[in-house]
Amino acid sequence: MKNLLSTVIAILAGLIVLVGFFLKIPILLEIRTILLDWAVIVAAMAVFVGVINMIRVNNTQLSSGQNSRYYNLVLMVSLVLTFGLGLFFKTGHPIMNFIFYSIQMPIEKMLMALLAVTLLLASIRLLQKRLNLFSVLFLLVTLLILLGTAPLPFGEIPFISRILRPFITQILAGAGARGILLGIALATITTGLRILLAADRPYGGK
Amino acid sequence: MNGSDWLPLIALVLVVSSVLLLVGFAIFRRKRTPVFREIPAFTHLRKAIGRSVEDGSRLHVSLGHGSLATPQGATGLAGLSALRRLADLASTSDKAPIATSGDPSLALLSQDILQTSYKEATGGGLPDSTNARLTGLTPFSYASGTMAVMSEEHVSTNLVLGSIGVEAGLLTDMAENQQSFMLAASDSLPAQAVLYASAQEPLIGEELFATAQYIQPSPMHAASLTVQDILRWILIAGILLGAFLKMAGLL
Numbered sequence: 001m002k003n004l005l006s007t008v009i010a011i012l013a014g015l016i017v018l019v020g021f022f023l024k025i026p027i028l029l030e031i032r033t034i035l036l037d038w039a040v041i042v043a044a045m046a047v048f049v050g051v052i053n054m055i056r057v058n059n060t061q062l063s064s065g066q067n068s069r070y071y072n073l074v075l076m077v078s079l080v081l082t083f084g085l086g087l088f089f090k091t092g093h094p095i096m097n098f099i100f101y102s103i104q105m106p107i108e109k110m111l112m113a114l115l116a117v118t119l120l121l122a123s124i125r126l127l128q129k130r131l132n133l134f135s136v137l138f139l140l141v142t143l144l145i146l147l148g149t150a151p152l153p154f155g156e157i158p159f160i161s162r163i164l165r166p167f168i169t170q171i172l173a174g175a176g177a178r179g180i181l182l183g184i185a186l187a188t189i190t191t192g193l194r195i196l197l198a199a200d201r202p203y204g205g206k
Numbered sequence: 207m208n209g210s211d212w213l214p215l216i217a218l219v220l221v222v223s224s225v226l227l228l229v230g231f232a233i234f235r236r237k238r239t240p241v242f243r244e245i246p247a248f249t250h251l252r253k254a255i256g257r258s259v260e261d262g263s264r265l266h267v268s269l270g271h272g273s274l275a276t277p278q279g280a281t282g283l284a285g286l287s288a289l290r291r292l293a294d295l296a297s298t299s300d301k302a303p304i305a306t307s308g309d310p311s312l313a314l315l316s317q318d319i320l321q322t323s324y325k326e327a328t329g330g331g332l333p334d335s336t337n338a339r340l341t342g343l344t345p346f347s348y349a350s351g352t353m354a355v356m357s358e359e360h361v362s363t364n365l366v367l368g369s370i371g372v373e374a375g376l377l378t379d380m381a382e383n384q385q386s387f388m389l390a391a392s393d394s395l396p397a398q399a400v401l402y403a404s405a406q407e408p409l410i411g412e413e414l415f416a417t418a419q420y421i422q423p424s425p426m427h428a429a430s431l432t433v434q435d436i437l438r439w440i441l442i443a444g445i446l447l448g449a450f451l452k453m454a455g456l457l
Contacts, residue, residue, distance in 0.1 A: 022218045043275055043311060050310030050340035053317075057336045061358075068358060108346040115372060118379040122404035125382075129406070138402060177395050180411040184393050186437045187415035188280035189221070190430040193228055195283060199426035200418075202286040202315045 007198050014196045055079070141168060224433055231429035240428055247389050247407035248420040254363040254387035255295055262300040263362035266355060267292060268377065269316060270368025270392065271308025271348050278369035281393040282312050284415045285367035290319050291422040292365065297327035302334065306341045306355050307368070308348030313340040349373040353380045366390035366405075367417060371397050378404035391417070 013035050020032035058072040066072075082099055089095050123142065126135050147157060148165030156162075194200045258265050269285040272278030289305055296303050302324060305316035317338035324330070341351025353376060356364060364381050366374055370392045378401065381388035390401045391409035401408040409417070412434065419427035451457040 018221070022214050022221075039275055043273070046310035046314055047343070048310075050313050050343075053310075053313060053336070053338075053340050057339050060336055066358060068354060071354070104344075108344065111346040111350065111373070111376065115375050118375050119400060119403065122375065122378065122400075126403050180395060180398070182441060183412040183434075183438065184415075186434045186441070187284070187412035188277065189224055189437070190228065190433050191280045191284050191287075191415055193221070193225055194287075194426060194430055197225070197228065197426075199232070200283065200287050202283060202290075202319060 003201075006203050007201060010201070010203055011196060011198055018196065051079070144168065220437075224437065227433045227436060228426070228429050231432050232425045235429065235432075236425045239423055239425075240432055242416070242419070242428075242431060245409070245413060245416075245420060247409060247413075248417075250387070250407055251363075251365070251389050251421070254389075255292070257387075258362040259296060259299040261362065263360050264301040265292060265296045265299070265303040265363045266359065266361040266365070267303060267305045267316075268352050268364065268366045268368065268370070269305060269307040269309075269312045270366070270370040271343075271345060272312075272369025272393070273309045274311045274315075278393060281367075281369040281414065282307075282309065284417065286312070286315055286319060287427075288365070288367050288417040288421060289316055290323060291418055293320055293323035294327070294422065297323060301360065302337050304355060304359055304361070305338045306348075306352045307338075308340070308342055308345065308370075310340055310343075312368070313338055345371050345373050346376075349376045352377055356380045356384060356386070362386050364388045364390075366392065366401075367414060369393050372400050375400045375404050378406075381406070 016028065017032050017035060020028045055076065058076050062069050062072045062076070085095055085099070123139060126139060129135075144160060145165055145168065148161040191200075195202075255265060257263075267285070267289050269282055269289070270278075272282045274282055289303075293303050303320065305313075305320060307313045307316060317335065320337050321335070339351075339355065341355065342348035349370075355361070356377065357380060361384070364377070364386055366377055366388070367390075370377075371394050374390060374392060374397045378388055378390060382404075387407075388405050389407040389409065390405040391414035392398055392401065393414065398408070398410055402410070415434075416427075416431055418424075419431055448457065
């Protein structure tokens with residue numbers, strides 16, 4: 001009964017939002033706006049539930065005495081502290097800005113820098129992992145684009161930076177990217193329709 | 207009527223015809239499953255799942271951080287659909303699968319899916335309700351939280367199926383360090399480039415959306431792939447026709 005009810009609600013809500021996009025009927029548009037507002041409220045509540053989930057997971061690991069328990073402790077203390085300060089001070093307050101610009105952002109940038117190193121290593125390992133024509137081509141194109149973009153001590157290589165690089169990035173890669181994106185868009189349509197037809201029901205665990 | 211006025215009408219025709227085709231193929235071709243091209247990554251995935259069930263290690267599915275309220279939500283839904291099938295396949299394992307996500311609604315849905323799958327397989331509730339986890343709310347915090355799960359939860363098979371950016375490179379690196387299997391797919395083009403170079407089994411483009419069908423075929427998913435192929439051919443014909451008309455000066 002619960003599953004049937006959630007399926008009916010999901011199909012109805014999906015249909016109203018979809019039909020409201022095509023047909024500009026005032027009453028339909030009004031219901032559509034209300035439904036979208038509800039979706040925003042539910043999504044905001046989901047963040048709250050998600051954070052509770054995060055606290056539960058970390059609390060379990062903290063009490064189980066795993067090696068990572070100090071990291072769990074740091075995470076819990078940071079979470080509670082930031083949440084408390086966020087309640088007390090408003091967004092844009094110097095203390096909140098300090099937390100964001102001096103702690104959160106440098107950590108994320110450090111991970112970005114780490115990513116550059118891991119990508120370099122992955123490129124080196126690529127031929128070892130998958131030695132085929134496409135891997136060789138992938139690495140060759142990467143090198144050509146880097147050569148055409150990076151400032152070189154003896155100046156640019158005209159053929160690479162003025163002819164080859166624009167040809168690869170704007171024509172070959174551009175066309176390939178559009179093809180991939182169109183494929184993803186078509187798959188998105190059919191995935192959405194499967195949900196709308198209740199063939200896939202992630203809300204009921206199906 | 208100018209060009210932009212036609213767009214909703216074209217979209218409506220596209221959606222209605224897709225629904226009809228989807229339902230039609232699902233009903234009339236229910237007994238005859240169409241044959242799709244072989245994707246070796248899925249063959250390797252099945253073997254990896256078999257190994258993880260045998261050695262009692264864990265299966266980990268990372269669903270990305272695409273919010274369901276955005277266009278990236280479809281990728282998350284495809285990931286959830288695959289998660290259900292993977293959870294069913296790994297239900298005989300000693301350790302229940304674990305799902306990580308960077309979006310709270312995805313985390314809630316994945317918990318629902320894991321619990322339903324476990325309930326159907328064993329008749330009881332999931333012993334550990336923390337198997338579906340929200341590991342971070344920003345892309346890099348999500349990646350670092352997921353890396354911790356990969357290293358501490360005795361994971362031997364990893365799947366990244368969702369909207370994730372270049373930070374996917376950190377996950378593939380962790381899988382490499384843990385010597386665990388990694389199949390990865392994303393809807394983001396930069397992420398696909400990163401995954402091609404770093405993941406053990408990368409999926410490109412819409413292959414992500416075919417995951418559920420390749421893991422456990424169903425008439426609706428098979429119909430969905432057939433409809434995608436038909437729409438693709440219509441699109442190819444449209445592009446060619448448009449280019450021809452433009453060259454002929456008729457557009």
